[in-house]
Amino acid sequence: QVQLVESGGGLVQAGGSLRLSCAASGRSFRNYAMGWFRQVPGKEREFVARITWSGVNTYYADSVKGRFTISRDNAKNMAFLQMVSLKLEDTAVYYCAGDLNPQKLERSLADYWGQGTQVTVSS
Numbered sequence: 001q002v003q004l005v006e007s008g009g010g011l012v013q014a015g016g017s018l019r020l021s022c023a024a025s026g027r028s029f030r031n032y033a034m035g036w037f038r039q040v041p042g043k044e045r046e047f048v049a050r051i052t053w054s055g056v057n058t059y060y061a062d063s064v065k066g067r068f069t070i071s072r073d074n075a076k077n078m079a080f081l082q083m084v085s086l087k088l089e090d091t092a093v094y095y096c097a098g099d100l101n102p103q104k105l106e107r108s109l110a111d112y113w114g115q116g117t118q119v120t121v122s123s
Contacts, residue, residue, distance in 0.1 A: 001113075002024055002029060002032060002098050002111075002112045003024065003026065004023070004024050004096045004097070005112065005114055006020060006021065006022050006023075006115065006117040007022075007117060008117060009119045010118070010120070011078065011120045011122060012086055012119070013122055014121055014123055015086065016086050017083060017084045017085075018086065019082050020036070020083070020093055020094055022078065022079040022080070022081075023078055025077065026077075026087070030053060032112075033051065033052055033080040033098065033100070033101070034098045034100060034105075035047070035048070035049060035051070035097045035105045036048040036050070036068075036070060036079075036081045036097070037095045037108060038090075038093065038094045039092055039116075043107055046061065046066075047061050047106070047108060048061055048064055048068065048071065048094070049064065049081060050072065050102065051070045051079065052102060055071065057068055058071075059106075064090075067084055067085045068082065068083050069081070069082040070082075079096060079098075081094070083119070087121060089121075091119060091120050091121045092118075093118050094118075094120075095113055096113070097110035097112060097113050098110055098111070
């Protein structure tokens with residue numbers, strides 16, 4: 001069982017940066033693939049990035065590639081999403097997710113989800 005709590009969201013101007021954090025409880029965090037997703041009202045949840053349990057491999061949506069960086073610290077049970085060069089269209093609620101099966105994570109079918117943190121990018 002893993003519980004996830006996101007933090008770090010807020011209001012930022014276009015071109016600015018934010019770093020989201022995801023704190024995980026549970027001894028088996030290091031075994032889980034982790035990911036970030038986002039959702040705006042009226043739209044489906046969208047994959048943003050994911051990272052393997054070891055942190056060696058990372059994957060990104062084309063829309064954020066080169067601007068966002070996912071990372072993790074297994075010793076601290078934390079996952080992160082560093083976001084730079086933020087755009088208006090990055091405005092969304094961002095969710096942290098985790099699953100033992102990376103394929104489920106990739107398909108937005110992860111077993112564990114956080115409550116979300118709002119990111120608002122203004123002009």
